[in-house]
Amino acid sequence: MLTITQDLYDRIVAHAREDHPDEACGVVAGPVGSGRPERFIPMLNAARSPTFYEFDSGDLLKLYREMDDRDEEPVIIYHSHTATEAHPSRTDITYANEPGAHYVLVSTADTDDAGPFQFRSFRIVAGEVTEEEVAVVESY
Structure with a gap:
């Protein structure tokens, strides 16, 4: 199960809406081994695409060095789907390389500023996708 604060949940959704239609x-980083998402890190979609996302390799290298310096790890890796449901695509599954992370997808398909939208979390390990429950809390 993914436990996330309302603030982080709202920030992920706001980023998905802001970048729509792309x-x-x-990433949401947290202390190594804690499984607790704490630090919201919106990234630029280097592909600038409505159907695909790609982290800029330089930005990603910088982020991983920064997380290492802060004793953090990626607890959540998130992205949005703008035209389909919030479920990992074959490409998403292929590129999922953090077996300990929660992969959050937000669908902004058929939404307006007020919603509705889908917010779902998955574990992706060795190509196997498992949906998990999301608990939104005020604080940890």
């Missing part, structure tokens, strides 16, 4: 992407 896919948004980012």
Whole structure:
């Protein structure tokens, strides 16, 4: 199960809406081994595409060095789908390389500023996708 604060949940959704019609992407880092998402890090979709996202390799290298310096790891890796449901695509599954992370997808398909939208979390390990429950809390 993914437990996330309302603030982080709202920030991920806001980023997805802001970047629409392109896919948004980012990371929420947390202390190594804690499984607790804490630091919201919106990233630029280098592909600038409504159907695909890609982290800029330089930005990603910088982020991983920064997380290492802060004793953090990626707890959530998120992106949006702008025309389909919030479920990992074959491409998403292929590129999922953090087996300990929660892969959050937000669908902005058929939405307006007020919603509705889908917010779902998955574990992706060795190509196997498992949806998990999301618990939104005020604080940890």
